[in-house]
Amino acid sequence: MTTNSNETRAPISDSIEKAFDYRGDVTIELTSGETVVGYLFNRDIDAAEPYLEMFAKNEETPRRYAYRDVVGLEFTGRDTAEGKSWEAWQQKVAEAEASGKIAELYPEELDG
């Protein structure tokens, strides 16, 4: 887990920024010792009190945490965009055509 302290604020803000661009779940560790798993969908580092927002799994409403309350962040969920490149699709089409089959992409099962 990426750690942070009052003396090294930059690393955690960098991690939060990367998490904002990441298409999978992350786990954050708070100063209280609590850990929260969820999808980090927003952050505002320019706010008077910089904060992040995330949807924790199995919770309806989003949670908001101040940067200063976050001491660690880890990329614990699968990147849902990984392996779905245009090249991969073209390759799949080429392979299917070579074997006389039809290539298609389907959404992943949401319960999986």
Next chain:
Amino acid sequence: MAVPISQMWTVARYVLSNRLRGTERYPLVLMLEPLFRCNLACAGCGKIQYPAHILKRQLSPEQCFAAVEECGAPLVSIPGGEPLMHPRIDEIVAGLVERKRYVYLCTNGLLLKEKLDLFKPTKFLSFSVHMDGPRKEHDFAVCRMGTYDIAVDAIKEAIGRGFRVTTNTTLFEGTDPNRIRGFFDDMMKLGVEGMMVSPGYSYPKAPDQQHFLGREKTQSLFRSIFSKPKRHWRFNQSSLFIRYLMGHEQYDCTPWGIPTYNIFGWQRPCYLQQEGYVETYQELLDSTDWSKYGHKSGNQKCSNCMVHSGFEPTSVDQTFTISGIWKTAKASVAGSYI
């Protein structure tokens, strides 16, 4: 069937009143994304790559109505995800129609036929069916064989039952202009009210980053398609936007003109880029540094973008100028975008 006069009048009155009041920034179309879940998995889509617990979330009808009322845009487009997968989409549409908003429900058509009974034909509701070109190109773009035929079947059914139906086409690198011209003929033969067409945008987070059009290629492609437009083609978009895509107009983006609201909030700065979220449309207007976006800003993410969500509102605004009225009339009467 053409765009209802009441819709044209509503938009004209809305734009003119904002211009007369000197409103610097106003919304024209709200992009209301009630969910990201989709029954397709297109390689070019940047909207659907989320963990399962995010894809299961959706806006409630009440959240949708609050966003529509706060924003005030006369037109509401409902993309997604696939909106017809929302279990309360009928309530959402009915509530928007009750509020006299002109709704474009965007769909890939796979569920349209079976869901038609949920809706009533009205001038306030159009189904905007995603059709990325002729059968071969469309099925390849959406990564699923047979989708073109299903969508065509649904279009016929919806038109036959009295619904307004338009098509929405995104063009990518390698598009053959002659095949698109033939595709326009095919769609008009189906009896659609009008067509919408736009170049694709390379989402920074999309898996596919290579088959989107750059600015010069976009203009060249659209000049090839529209240099000699056929008289029976009808478009459900501004003539000036088509002229812009052909390189005949130089516009800058008005990202606040088509704001996006979804399960994360109001998306900053536009429908295509996700740089953060705020709680209200007013906050989006007030807290976004708009000088950072558009071609003139030098923002790399904006450099090749010519997508309708940024430039259609600019085009519509320019329609209500003397030169805009003349060019629009020329396109309507003479069928020329040159």
